[in-house]
Amino acid sequence: MSTDHQKYSTENQKDAIAAYAARHNLTIVRTYEDAGRSGLRIEGRDALKQLLEDVRNRHADYTVILVYDVSRWGRFPDADESAYYEYSCKEAGIQVRYCVEQFENDGSLSSTIIKSMKRAMAGEYSRELSAKVFAGQCRLIGLGFRQGGSPGYGLRRQLIDEHRVPKADLSRGEYKSLQTDRVILKPGPLHEVGVVQRIYRCFVLQLKTEVEIAAMLNVEGIPNEFGRPWTRGTIHQILTNEKYVGNNIYNRVSFKLKQKRVINPPEMWVRADHVFDAVIDSDFFLAAKRIIDERSKRLTDEEMLERLTSLLKQKGHLSGLVIDEGDEMPSSSVYRTRFGSLVRAYQLVGYDPGRDYQYIETNRALRTMFPEVLEKTLAGIREGGGTVEFDELTDILRINGEFTASIVIARCLHTQAGFLRWKLRLDTSLRPDITIAIRMDGENKDILDYYLLPSIDMSTDRLRLAEENGIYLDAYRFDDLDTFFGLSARNELGVAA
Incomplete structure (x- = not known):
């Protein structure tokens, strides 16, 4: 579902699917739910990706997939996309049933025609809605x-x-x-x-x-x-x-x-x-x-490309950030406008951006971020009345003379299947009492959340985090550091008679 105030709310879908399962003596063993996600493309649909991965790798512990209706695969502009995902399930020997459709998904000519129409209608609904939303936004802008x-x-x-x-x-x-x-x-x-x-x-x-x-x-x-x-x-x-x-x-x-x-x-x-x-x-x-x-x-096109070539020789790689930071360089937006895209400009100077350079840029940005995060952490501890000492040699914080902590920033990695992963290296030699693990968002630009990992519960020096990690790890997940600052705070006690 894309919003929760419509007939396609996940709760309504679950009720309909449960009722269908009861009528047909089926037991629901697993639920794949993409809440608040657009159905226009599969990116961001982590639950659907997981379902397809389980099915293709023969990890599925079920023989039937129950779907609310045809449009729940997605309102893809190309109707063949949802047909492909359904076929992938059937190819693996798993039956697909639609719970509220007025036809049986039995492969008959009538069901095939109706499904094709409904898939096309789902995409057309998105196109019409997009036009209406755009017109409304234009009016509000005016x-x-x-x-x-x-x-x-x-x-x-x-x-x-x-x-x-x-x-x-x-x-x-x-x-x-x-x-x-x-x-x-x-x-x-x-x-x-x-x-x-x-x-x-x-x-x-x-x-x-x-x-x-x-x-x-x-x-x-x-x-x-x-x-x-x-x-x-x-x-x-x-x-x-x-x-x-x-x-x-x-x-x-x-x-x-x-x-x-x-x-x-x-x-x-x-x-x-x-x-x-x-x-x-x-x-x-x-x-x-x-x-x-x-x-x-x-600057002519040739002059702009000459400057880009010179910058490439100087830096060894190119990116929008590198161009914008270059002295006497037109901005990256000017290159996009003049050549259609940055990638096209890169091709004209013989440069292949590749993922390795993006990795370098991200790591450089994360290194720049660490002092800012450290300063905010120190300030938060002191504002709560706590004391903190920072060892510049080991990057360890000693708080109130009672416990130690370290800060780790984890960059976000994208798997080939489209999932997000974070790799953490915990310092087992210095063994801080708490490791503050900071997860970056999918673009590695902003902080996503924090994990406060106590050493007593961490038995490994390497940790791999997914988007959802179960209660064992997600019990330590927080949206901010207020809980940590609460651990560091000091309250004045009254005098007892």
């Missing part, structure tokens, strides 16, 4: 309402009611709960607004480059919106995003039906100008745009 995404440095999301009366500011991870409420952008804290304005002044008036501005802010100890150091890319994003002048832009990139990501030309953009309170004067923004455009227009 009315000046924000449609998802991080607000960005110097801005905040504000919740308003149907009369445009402000209700509250939304923090990261908070969303509107009423259908009639909307979200707009507003200027953030004054010190952030001042930094954004200063970035524009430095770029337009002092003619500083993005690299120089980023270095200046980092030297002054001013973090970006995620609490991390500034980079050329993050400065460039502020200088090119029209939300800072109050414009609402949509449809710059299309990803309809989750098929192919397309960068749309400006004439296809949906926009509403001056619908938010501006952080930057339009004159400053236009001046910055002219500088950036002129910087790119001066």
